[in-house]
Amino acid sequence: MDRRIQKTRHSIMNTFIDLLAEKGFEKITINDIAERANINRGTVYLHYVDKFDLLDKCIETYVELLLHHCANSADTILSVSAFQSVFEYLEKNFTIYKLLLSYEGVGFFRNRLYAIIAQTVTEVVGIKSGNSALSNDVTTHFLTSGFIGVLEWWIHNSMPCSVQEAVEQLLYVLEPYTKHLVSHQS
Template sequence: MSNQTDRRIVKSQNAIKSAFLLMLLEDGFDKITVKSITERADISRKTFYLHYVDKYDLLDSIVNKQLEELGVICEQKKEKGFIEGTVIWFHYFAEHQAFFAALFGSDSTVSFRKQLLQFIMHQLSLKLHRIRPEKDAEVILKFLGMAVLGIVESFVLRQLTAGTEDIARQVGELLEQNIANASVE
């Protein structure tokens, strides 16, 4: 019986997430309601609330999954050079462009930006080993993190004209230069 229950839970969650993602791409986050999700997923509101508190909780769940995938990519690209690794990272954003564009295009997804910024800053902190005494690691991480977040946002919203590889290489070079400048030799 517990196997059946587990399958029903997974089925409900998949239906909710699928409906939400389709609506996110079609209508944007701001227009989505719990009622519209449940209608599209063909489930009751009670079923929705068994799994999520509200649409923001659902969004956080989906964003966390995306950040987990990015984390795996970051682990895999450790063997690559800094610039090559950045190219791989930007290809991920290119593959999921519609999803990220929908999130960046919404006024209501501040938590997404914060989560992505924290993720970027954490990944950058792994590259900053020994900071020069006159430099403030927090300022450097925030500066570089905000810069990367801004470029990623412009990239997924297609506000940049260069190709994925060119943008990624430039970002990788800039990060590499700034990290080298802030670090003790």
């Protein structure tokens, strides 16, 4: 992709995020974005259909950044390094993720993150669980909901404990399950 296009999209998205924090989604207009980014209104429409499309692309971008970072620094989804990587990345990028998780109209972000984590957990549970008494669907949604819930709690409460404490507590809660998965690897 042309660097100018990347730079313009980056500018539009950053401007949109700033305005989202200041005004809220409902009050943002394409004119606001164009003026703040110092570009023509038509340029915004060249890259995005409307502000809803921009919101969708913003959500996709930040979910992908989080997942890409975690995929590069963790060996498996149910490992210390995976959990630590997620919390460290969120800590470094606290402001944007708090905005995306807090804003009422951005349930799309949570839903997208949930879907991706659930898909990954489903793959791990399906491969590693040898216990037919466990329902893969129930297990997947239990683990995904719990993990997302802890992330939301941690972000909404402005990181009330350290990354290390959050990871240790999460692993302690998941220990019986992770031991079960490890014992069925072969």
